[in-house]
Each structure stands twice: as C-alpha cells, then as structure tokens.
Amino acid sequence: MARHHHVRRLVPLVVTGLLLAACGQQQAGETPAAAGEVTELAHVHGLGVDPADGALYAASHHGVFRVSDGGEPVKVSETQDTMGFTVVGPGHFLGSGHPSPDDTDRPPHLGLIESTDTGRTWRTLSLSGEVDFHALEAKHGQVYGFDSQTQQVMVSTDRKTWDRRARLSLADFAVDPADPDTLLATTEQGLARSTDGGRTFTPVPNAPTLLLVDWPAESTLVAVSPDGTVQRSSDSGATWTSAGSAPGAPEALATRGPSEIYVATDGGIHRSADGGASFTSVDG
Template sequence: MRSRLYQKLLLAVAVLATAACGAPPTAVGGGTSPSEATLAHVHGLGVDPADGMLYAASHYGLFKLPPGGAPERVGPVQDVMGFTVVGPGHFLASGHPGTPTNAAPHLGLIETTDAGQTWRNLSLGGAADFHALEAKHDVVFGYDSQSRQILTSADKRSWEPRARLALRDFAVDPARPEVLIANTADGLARSTDGGATFTPLPDAPDLVFVEWPAAGTLLGSDPNNTIYLSTDGGDTWTRQGQAPGPPGAFTAVNPSELYIATESAIHYSPDGGRSFTVRQPLS
C-alpha cells in the first residue's frame, strides 16, 4: 500500500494535469471541427439505461460506443468532465468549451436530456469546474476543482457548500444520502453528514477512483492499478485483480460489471475487476 505522501503527490499531479487540459473559452455548444472529434483523454464513462449504450466523456466531446462499432461523437466538441448518468438519455457534466470566444473557460453544471445531442447550462457557468459529479437521492453532489470544495444541490441551480479539501474522486451511498466515501490527501475517508466533514479510514487502500454501485458494495482502483472490493460500506477491502493500465476513468454499472479507460483502450470486466477485455481501442 502506498504512503500518504504518495497519495498527496498523486493529488497534486491530478490538479496540475487537469489545469493543463482546460480548453479555450466558448459557450455551451462549442465547436464542431471534425479534426478535433477524436476519442482521447477520456475523463468519464457511463451507461445509458435507455438502451445500454456505453458513453465516454473526453477532452473532445461525448462519444457513444456501439458494441463492435467505431466511436461516434454526439453533440459539440467540448472538454466534458465530471460526467454522470442521471437516467435514460439524461446526463450531467461540467468541463470547458471547445472553441475560442469571449465566454468563460468553465462550463459549470451542464445537462442533456437527449443523450448528449444538445446541452444547456444550469448553473455556475464561468465559475465552477466539477471534476466529479454524482446524482443520487434527488440531489446532485459535485466536487469543484476551482474552490476545492464539495457542493450539493437539490434543484441543480442553487448550491450548498460542504467540505473544502483536496480529493480525486468520491462516491455516494445508494441507500443513505448522508454517507459519502472520498479519496482525500490523507487517504480514503468517510462522511456521515452529506460531505460536510470526513473521517479517515486508516485501514483502507489508497484509491484513485471509487464507485458505489449497490448498497454496501464499493469498488475502486489504487495507484498500482489494483482493483479493490468492499462489501461492508468501506470498512474492509479485498483485492480483486489488476487493471490493464492506469485508469483515467472508472465506472461500475453494478457490482460485477466495470469499465475503465486507460491511455490505450476502454476495458470491460464482467466479474468485479478480476479480469478485463478490451471494449474499445483508443486512438
């Protein structure tokens, strides 16, 4: 298990890398240059419950990934971050515009209800850059990289500030809206007050990504690309398997089905991270 110092260095590198990937300012809608429509630098993954389609949120827009087919960009060229699936055809995201205008460089919270074809800004345009978003229990939880703060909203427009801390990812308990798990500069930590405060979990692995696909069951990956499973809400963890490379995005559709994106491909696991196959090569 890596040291807490390593975890702090990892978080610092993540902050610098994210700042470097910001795109020039524009309005929501961005550019549509075919030369920019390349699936690379994947920041998020999600499955649309409407049809089971896998989507990849990237530096060059949102792509749908038909099984056995080529990636298809949907909607504008923009840097899509903090991507999360709310419901059928309904996604939330954040990020940066895709072409230069006089608009602000941060998209705030944006929403699509047509599976990425069109987006609209809901709030915090020009101010917030959410690197992690979750929509559960009719509440949106977001981590804003600009203020380094967890924010929550019941209407997607007005926001309540919670803890201010450095973190890479977080997950919300599907059964209890007040319980969150986050990987902080001090390692994995739990909140029991909706993200206002966190208590370290000293015996937990230092995870880079964490997912909470079912009540009591969490999955995550560490800096060594090891996949971990917890079946008791994060108290204890067991090693599952080894990811094919450092994940840039990680999602758990359920406790068994995982997708991770590395630099070379998007990979699929049908067995909770014990084994992986290539789902989509990346250019």
C-alpha cells in the first residue's frame, strides 16, 4: 500500500509530489540488478509482510525486494516499476505499475499483475495497458484499487472484471477488516470515509493531517502524517492520537497486527514493535 492526505496547501503539494515522483522513469546511469542480487533499495511504493514466514517485502521503482532485519535488501523480482502492491496470502502478491525501460513487449501500464512465488515471477490478471493502480488492497474476497489514470476507486470480485466507483484525488486508502463497504481515504481535502464500498466519500471531521493509512484490526487504524508522525485510532478513525515518528519523508506503510509497524521513508525502512512509539532501521 500504500499514501495520504491533507492540509490546505502543504498536503496537496506533498501528495501530488509523491504520486508524480513514484511514476518517474529510471534515471540515466542507473543499472538495475538481476533478481537475487543485493542492491540499494530506493523509491519504495509499497510494503507487505508475507504471513508464511513474517518476511517483509518492499515494492519499488526497480522491482520487489525481500528485506531482512539488519541486512541488505535482496532483489527477488524482475526490474519493473511496481507501484500498487499488496500481500494476499502466503507467497501471494498482487501489484501494478510499469515495465522496465528496456521491456518493449509490454504496455506502459501493467494493469493488475499477480505473483504466487513471493514476487519472483508475475503474470497479468486484467487491465493490461489500461490501468495503473497506485494503491491496492485485497480483503473480503475482493480487490480494491485506485487507478491513477482516472483517479477512480475500482473493485473486483474475480480480479478480471471491475466496477468503477468514486472519482477523487487520493494518496492512500484502507478497507475496514470487519466491513467490506467501509473505506478510509487520505485526500487533498482531508481524511474521507466511504460506507458504500467506495461509491461515495464524505469528510471525516477533526482528523489530523495524514499521508498513509492501514487498518490492521477491527476499529484499529495506523496512519502516518507527511512529516513521519505516526497517528493511531481505536474507534475506526473517529479520533486520533499521536505516537512517535519515523525518520524521513514517508513513502509506504505496512502493519503486522496493531503494534508492529513498518514505514519506508527516503532514509530507509523502519520498524516499530511498540505501536509507533519508537523505530529502528531494518534495511541495513
């Protein structure tokens, strides 16, 4: 997953900048490493924990990496700009994005792609050439995505046919684990809630400035502000409290239960085991 949202002037600039930067092409002079090689991890678009073994995976501008605590990230996938990213189950990932610059056989937008071998190989499921998901979630037997091309929330029950729903400028969204119709989205205007499966959204009053959001347990939300401050809610987003702060500008967020939090920033990937009160580096 995941980015986030609001504040009158600052947040629209932050959100727009993150979304545009995430879509950038490989810079001149960069040489992508082959799968399995150790290489520097940067421009992280999504994080996810494999329930098979608790391993952390980072989807980036140059492919998917396995991140070991204290060790160097190891690239596991081909070099593709993996934008939207979510872990469905053991070894099972969904993604979206763009092919590598030297891959001329695929369209510029990959649509929905799937890996069942922890990111080593990918296949197209749907929407090839049509959609560039910048946020993805798989819950309640459905896949929820945000298409950066049309700025629409899209939902599928079979990963092939899609229902296009609300159109809004969002940075990130999360789905209630207890209710398939309830979503929270971080937008340029502030935190917004949907209770009809993403067809309509209404503002959440008095919410803090947020950029990234995750919903690890019923009623429990974890979010990150543009400055890296962790925000928590125990009442489904009605009220929020501040915890600690991840160092650097946030790029992606993942949780493993309500207390274990991973935040990717421009300075690396950081882990908290105490609900965001403190962080340590996990990527060397």
